[in-house]
Amino acid sequence: MSSAGRLPLEPSEGLGIEFSEVRAGSASEVKTPGSQGPLGGGRHDRVLDSLGARIVSGELAPATMLDPVQLSQHYDVSRSVVREVLRSLGSRGLLRAVPGQGTFVRERSEWTLLDPDVLRWRYQSRxxxxxxxxxxxxxxxxxxxxxxxxxxxxxxxxxxxxxxxxxxxxxxxxxxxxxxxxxxxxxxxxxxxxxxxxxxxxxxxxxxxxxxxxxxxxxxxxxxxxxxxxxxxxxxxxxxxxxxxxxxxxxxxxxxxxxxxxxxxxxxxxxxxx
CATH class of the missing domain: 1.20.120.530 (GntR ligand-binding domain-like)
Known part of the structure; x- marks a missing residue:
């Protein structure tokens, strides 16, 4: 390594290396706050992004029951898409499925707050x-x-x-x-x-x-x-x-x-x- 201080104008000078791109997730992989979901356009991601943001913002309060039929009509998607979305939100701790009763919004204390999507929805909402x-x-x-x-x-x-x-x-x-x-x-x-x-x-x-x-x-x-x-x-x-x-x-x-x-x-x- 060369001595401390400001790097030369040509950073390869004295380092004897080829530049490589940053290996972490690129900007195209992680959307900025307020974007249309982590994966882009598809129906699943559109519904996931909207419903997740509504829960995190408090629009859908804890203990609210989510009706898959109504959600399917509201978002104009199939019930299978809604079921996948509900499972995805459940895996993030936002929903709880109670056999024979339905699917309910969970208390904030049960959310996976460090999940990237939950973080993004939280900032996006306010x-x-x-x-x-x-x-x-x-x-x-x-x-x-x-x-x-x-x-x-x-x-x-x-x-x-x-x-x-x-x-x-x-x-x-x-x-x-x-x-x-x-x-x-x-x-x-x-x-x-x-x-x-x-x-x-x-x-x-x-x-x-x-x-x-x-x-x-x-x-x-x-x-x-x-x-x-x-x-x-x-x-x-x-x-x-x-x-x-x-x-x-x-x-x-x-x-x-x-x-x-x-x-x-x-x-x-x-x-x-x-």
Whole structure:
């Protein structure tokens, strides 16, 4: 590894590697909050997305009985599609089937709250700063540790993937959506660099939290406001530099500061709204 500090303009210089794409789920695999379901258009996914959001939002309250016939008519789909959807929602803890009585909405305490779809439906139903705060708390328990492990275990390919994402983030010509995609890829690449399979499996949840945060913040704060873009890039570069240099404690601290800055942005938007 080369010495710590800013990477050269040509990131392959001195690294002796070929770039590889970030291996975590791509943006096409995990939709942003408010999109039409995790898998796209089909009838099953359309009904699953709509019914799941109605339950999570509270439109369909706990103990509400769901009539498959009425649902089939309401969504203009076959009863077999409805049955599959009800099973899918049941597997997420949202529904309970009682033999001889019917299918009922379960209490919130019984939901699988870390299921990616449940997280997405929750944010989709209401732009809730409290929910964003909970996501930030979860990220604070995972990502600083992932950064520390990444500094200990990263490969040249890992460093290149993180750099690629950062270079896209610092492009002043990038649109807000392009900046968000680069931000997501940065955090995914960092989780992968920790070489911990359990952290890799958390990448989808981290992505949903990050997209929810970015949608909330970037919808209210322009990236160039008060040199905001440069501040954001600098905080991410601090993480990359520590990981690349193999400084675990510095990487952990830099990631913690980055997430605390993110929480401050959420608070700033909330204060404006108030």
């Amino acid at each position: 732009k809730d700063p409290d929910f964003l705060a909970q996501l930030t708390e979860m990220r604070l328990t995972i990502e600083p540790t992932a950064a520390r492990l990444a500094a200990e275990r990263r490969t040249d390919s890992d460093v290149a993937n993180i750099y690629i994402a950062l270079s896209r983030m610092e492009d002043p010509q990038a649109s807000t959506s392009e900046h968000v995609e680069a931000d997501v890829h940065f955090h995914q690449a960092l989780l992968l660099a920790a070489h911990n399979e359990l952290f890799e499996n958390m990448s989808t949840i981290i992505e949903i939290g990050l997209r929810a945060r970015d949608a909330y913040v970037h919808g209210s704060i322009e990236l160039d406001e008060g040199d905001k873009l440069r501040e954001v890039v600098a905080s991410h570069r601090g993480v990359l530099d520590a990981v690349r240099a193999g400084r675990p404690k510095s990487a952990e601290l830099a990631m913690r500061k980055l997430l605390e800055r993110s929480a401050a942005d959420i608070a700033r938007v909330q204060n404006r709204a108030d």
